[in-house]
Amino acid sequence: MTSKKLTSSAGLTIPKDLRLRLGWKPGMSVDIDPTSDGALIIRAHSPRCRFCGSYENVHKYKDITICTECAKEMKEAI
Ligand SMILES: [Zn+2]
Known part of the structure; x- marks a missing residue:
């Protein structure tokens, strides 16, 4: 320490x-x-999902980083 x-x-x-x-x-x-x-x-x-904070399966769309799971949820919600 x-x-x-x-x-x-x-x-x-x-x-x-x-x-x-x-x-x-x-x-x-x-x-x-x-x-x-x-x-x-x-x-x-490292890039992380803006919505859930995950570092895994993160993509950048325009100025937003989003994971595959949150993108799926967003697509279903719209
Ligand atoms: Zn996410």
């Missing part, structure tokens, strides 16, 4: 050894998700 202080603007620097281990580069995008127990999960950014 590594303890860090947030910067004056509430930013966080990921320790270099962790960045190297994960292959994360400065400037890359990450996804940050709160958990129900007050923690944060930080992952390298």
Whole structure:
């Protein structure tokens, strides 16, 4: 475990050894998700469904990312 202080603007620097281990580069995008127990999960950014949050079977339509399942539900609802 590594303890860090947030910067004056509430930013966080990921320790270099962790960045190297994960292959994360400065400037890359990450996804940050709160958990129900007050923690944060930080992952390298990848497209996720705008409606259910799934990372699987995600497609981009115009400016919306949507998974196959939500697209099916939307089609049936319209
Ligand atoms: Zn979805």
